[in-house]
Amino acid sequence: MLKRWLQLPETRMTDILYGIVIHRFGSIGPADQHFRYLISSTACVPEKWTALPELLDWMADMNLTGTKARNELEQSSLNWLCCLTGFGWCELGSTPEGIPCFRWTAAKPKLISGIELLSDSMAENSNVQFIVQPDFEVLIPPEVPYIVRWILGKCSELLQTDTMWSFRLTREKLEHASERGMPPEEVIAWIKDHALGGLPSVVELSLEQWGKSIGRTSLSEVILLTCQTEEDGLAIAAHPRLQDSLKRIGPLHFLVSPESVEQMRKELFLAGLAPSRMMGGREEEVNADWTSFHQQAETEQDVYSLPVLNAELRLLHSGNPFLNLPVISPEQEEDILLGGENVPQIWSKEWRHYHSSTAEKVMEQGLKWGIKVRFSLKDQMLDFIPSRIKGNPWKVAGHLLYNDGETVEEIELTPEDWKEMKLVIPKRRRNSSSAEPSDYGMIEKSTDFGRTLT
Structure with a gap:
């Protein structure tokens, strides 16, 4: 799922996020829904100011406001525009007379309806390359997909994330990538495949030289388990399910291999001897695996898509479609x-x-x-x-x-x-305290704008 998401163009990512936001966070009132979908249409072009009262007047003339009071609709509309401003999609302002106005930014998202195939847009980005300079800086044009930036972040240092992203190739990051399953030779081969104009010779020679000194030696880490009393030490040493996990090196001390720590914790917890989560005066770290995609082949089937929703969950649905999740018995x-x-x-x-x-x-x-x-x-x-x-x-x-x-x-x-x-096994399930909102009584009416509800 993460790989398919990172393969998308940035504009398509924004479109999908907007679809989630407009369904998940918007008010379910008919007038509010009309407002959201109206400003999402092509009639509201980016970077053009629109007076909010004029738009609400038009909605009232078209019978799109229903029974909702004007002041309530204006306040809820401003709240929604503030939300869009927080996402960087919209700007708010006012005239010298204090009339509230708004405009979409150049990053206005497109409201996607239904399931759209993304293979064409993904194919457009499949051959996009970055630029490696002789000073080891890597320049990322805006059209480079995020999956390429993700892999670069594993083997190079991120410098800036403006319109033009940039990374720097360093020995430390080459070692970092090797420790996370991407050896130097694979890093060099991957960069050469994605570098526009190839890899400068001075950079390639340096990377190869750095790679020769990586991985020639290794360290193994063991954990020391310490008991407070010899009685506890004897009890642990005699535990039948810990014989393969511990090595006793003294009356109060045992060596524990890192891969056996969790099993040891479970057994000692059941025996009433659970050790603290602190190791050597610091909180035990949980290893987080780095997901790497540099060796995974891209296929046409790897297309990101949201879960399929009921076709009836449209504009006039009285609930949140993302909350309609199955409940297990x-x-x-x-x-x-x-x-x-x-x-x-x-x-x-x-x-x-x-x-x-x-x-x-x-x-x-x-x-x-x-x-x-x-x-x-x-x-x-x-x-x-x-x-x-x-x-x-x-x-x-x-x-x-x-x-x-x-x-x-x-x-x-x-x-x-x-x-x-x-x-x-507990049988009683927790009941939800939320109540389903009542349906709205509406009359269907045809207008020049389309089918509306009043």
Whole structure:
């Protein structure tokens, strides 16, 4: 999806964004909708001032304002124009007498209706190239698609983003690209393919020289896990599911490979020994993969398009078409929850007795998901909210909910303390507090402007 979006010309990007804005953020009142679509027409040309009262007078003469009061319509129209001004598509002003005026900028978007094929406009940009200068600066003409700028941003330094974008090729950015899966030889080949007039020899030789010194050595990073007490160290060392993730180097210290950190966190959390998110005095960083498109072939099918909407969701629709999203049933929601981690569905479907090792896993899953576990205890069927799990020997601490609805007991249990059990998947869904707006009563009427509603 991101690749297809970046392949679009900038004007088409603007058109799509405008279509989203006009449907998602505009008022659903008929008069307001008429105003938005009227100023979007070709009658309002860019860089030509229009007096707002005159336009609203014309709408009133054409019976396009309905029952909405004039002052309310003028205020809502000004609010919409302020929104367009914020996007850089419109300018607001006033006459010496204080009459509000507006005009579209040269970047006025086109209102697209329906699904339009974009392959022709994409083909126009497929051969657009940039300019590499002997001083290592890369000049980007306005027509260069953003997918090319995206890849350049991976292997060169961005200097400016005015009408003419510019980058600079540096050794540091060449190393940066190599660390993110784009070796120097691929960078050089890609730039040569997209450089208008070729790559200057002095630049090519420098890039090749820089590339020879990149990737000849490497460093491996390990993480040190430290315990507060030797008792905790012994408990972690004896944990059956951490044997392949940790290497003990002392009574209180373990080496952890970076790829095992998340699994280690889950297991230590269930054991009541969860480590802090701080590493070495700083917040643990989450690795964000850089998406690269330099090796992906462009195909005619890779065309960006918005989700297909119901054909009836047009100008006169009384709601927001982008809010008409399907709602999954509670059963489907449960299937998604259970299927996300390959958890046996029998744990929530059937009331049964499990072996102690399986009972421990069921209880650990309840703690991980933050849901209740129902089991048979003290000759009663009770709900239990697990809050902490301890190891050696295995115990679970939490709150026991009695059937009277009032009594809550903080308790610590072992798998031998209960019999049958099951996970309790919440069934009650949250109801929306929003109400569907009432439909407008309107009479269809023909005018010279077209079909209108009053």
